Amino acid sequence: MFGLLIAGAVVAICGYLIVNRYKAQAVLICGGFVMMAxxxxxxxxxxxxAKASTGFxxxxxxxxxxxxxxxxxxxxGLMxxxxxxxxxxxxxxxxxxALVHVAVKPLKLLKSPYMVLCGGFLIGQVLHPFIPSASGFGLxxxxxxxxIYISLxxxxxxxxxxxxxxxxxxxGPASGNSILAAKYAGMTPVDYFVNYQLPQAIVISLAMTATHYFVARHFARKQEDQLPPPAAERDENVAAKAAGETLPPWYYAILPAVPLIMVLLFGYFKFKGIKMDINVALFIGIFVAMVVEYVRSLDLRKIFSSMQTFFDGMGVQFATVVTLIIAGETFAKGLQSVGAIDTLINYAQTAGFGKDGMILVMSVIIMITSLIMGSGNAPFFAFSAFAPDVAKKVGAEAVNILLPMQLTASVTRAVSPIAAVVVAVAGVAGVSPFEVVKRTAAPLAVGLIVVQIMTYIMF
Structure with a gap:
């Protein structure tokens, strides 16, 4: 009980610091060290x-x-x-x-603004695995x-x-959270994506699409939005930027999909007995893109120079996501060291919680922390390390706990007014993040409910 009280105090302090924009990695590592101390x-x-100890x-x-x-x-980390x-x-x-521009063209054929919204949301779900950054994708x-939405x-x-x-x-197998979940579940990211994520994602996407339709109609009837001149001017600027944007040829839209196609074809279906992991598929994808770029520009210096972008992207990801995983696991080790997780599991089992109850408990913990932090990564990295032990103690597979935790973290993020993606897109549109989350709340609440229902059906 003492360990649980210490853990609760440390979690509360760390949560407060992260909400107040203290660096999450430093906060989580220090929190883990305090509990280990x-x-x-x-x-x-x-x-x-004993075998791994320094002796002190x-x-x-x-x-x-x-x-x-x-x-x-x-x-x-390398992956x-x-x-x-x-x-x-x-x-x-x-x-x-190019991929997004090709994908959104069919939307222009639809005349109903609500159907366009729904179609745009579904297209987004298909495209997101190819463009993993939520903020970058949103922008x-x-x-x-x-x-297109504004014009209708x-x-x-x-x-x-x-x-x-x-x-x-x-x-998708390119998502950091998915890669980590697959690691703890003891399977490849491709298996995790095809056999577990995809069935849930299809149902969740359809349920959220229907909810978006009714939410959009509800707020349209209320007519809450009055477009002041500066906002209207901003809309014109965004539209002008889109219209004047220089795009590469249409076939460039295929390039982001090359690694996923290859890893599914060879890594999952084992076509012609060929084996392939994600890193190999990505390196091949980079090579194909370089060849296409060279054929188009015939500028070898430019092609070689552009490769620095690839290395810079790797470095940035190490400084953010990989360090956050290390910090999260250090924090998790601290919680385990003081016995907080064992105590929670024992309480849950005493209260009669079995596998389904524990899945709900872990999902609620992730949901609350994701909402407070405005992040899907930080809470999942901090708590996912417990999933294998929790699953073992309630007679479940690790993936039974990890899948709803991971989806809950990502879905909840978009209902937090301090989430990076919400702040970024609201800033471009010139609207309040709090007004945005009023409209995201219902679809995402439906999504969270469907996550639990689908988990119960699948497991």
């Missing part, structure tokens, strides 16, 4: 097993981080960094923009889909809300 002082047990308990705190950083950077580098390169050569849609009479806030939720399902 308490475990050492009160002799809750060793931080490291206080040095073991740092040895744990060293071992963790070495392991995560060499395996999981995440390569995915990010590929995404940055696709953006650099304009392939991401890209602001210069492609947003002008959709109010700016509703249009912005739909765009803010386009990346709410963190899907």
């Amino acid at each position: 308490v475990a050492v002082i009160f002799d809750f047990g060793p931080i490291l097993p 308990a206080w040095f073991d705190l740092f040895k744990f981080v060293d071992d963790l950083a070495s392991k995560r950077t060499a395996e999981l 995440i960094m390569v995915c990010a580098g590929f995404a940055k390169y696709m953006d650099k050569i304009g392939a991401s923009k 890209l849609l602001m210069v492609t889909m947003f002008p 009479g959709v109010d700016r806030t509703t249009a912005t809300a739909v765009i803010a939720t386009n990346g709410c399902l963190d899907l």
Whole structure:
């Protein structure tokens, strides 16, 4: 009980600091160290097993981080960094923009603004696995889909809300959260995506699409949005930027999909007995893009120079996502060291919670922390490490706990007014993030409910 009280206090303090924009990595690592220090002082047990220990308990705190950083950077971290580098390169050569522009063309054939909203949301769900950054994807849609919505009479806030939720399902083998979840579940990211994420994503997307339709009509009837001249001028600027944008040829739209197609064909279906992992597929995708760029420009210096974008993308991802994973797992180790997780599990089991009850409890924890932090990554990285142990103690598979946790984290993010994607798209549209989340709340609440229903049906 004492350990649980210490953990609760540390979690509350860390949450307060993160909400107030203290750096999440530093906060989580320090929080983990504080709890591990308490475990050492009160002799809750060793931080490291005897074989891995330095021989001095206080040095073991740092040895744990060293071992963790070495392991995560060499395996999981490299995969995440390569995915990010590929995404940055696709953006650099304009392939991401070409993909979105080709995908949204059918929307212009629809005349009903509400049907266009629904169609745009569904297209977003299909495109997001190819463009994993929620904020980057949202900003890209602001210069492609947003002008279409506005031209059909959709109010700016509703249009912005739909765009803010386009990346709410963190899907695909290129997603950092998906890669981490697959790691803890003991499977490949492709297996995790095809067999577990995809069935849920289809149902969740359809349910949220229907909800968006009725929410948009509800707010249209209320006519809450009055377009002042500066906002109308901003809309014209966004539309003008979209109209005047220089795009590469249409076939560039295929390039972002090359790695996913290859990893599904060879990594999942094992076509002609060929095996392929995500990193190999991404490197091949980069090579194909370089060849296409060279054939188009015949400028070898330009092609080689553009590769720096790939390496820069890898570096940025290490500085953000990989370090956040290390910090989150350090925090998780602290919670485990003081016995907080075991205590919670014991309480849940005493209260009669089985597998389904524990899935709900872990999802609620993730939902609350994601809403407060405005992030889908930080809470999932901090709590996902518990999933295998929790699952084992309630007689479930790790993926039974991880899948709803991961989807809950990503869905909840878009209902937080401090989430990066909400703030970014609201800033472009010139509307309040709080008004945006009023319109995202209902579709995302439906999404969260469907996550739990689908988890119950699947497992």
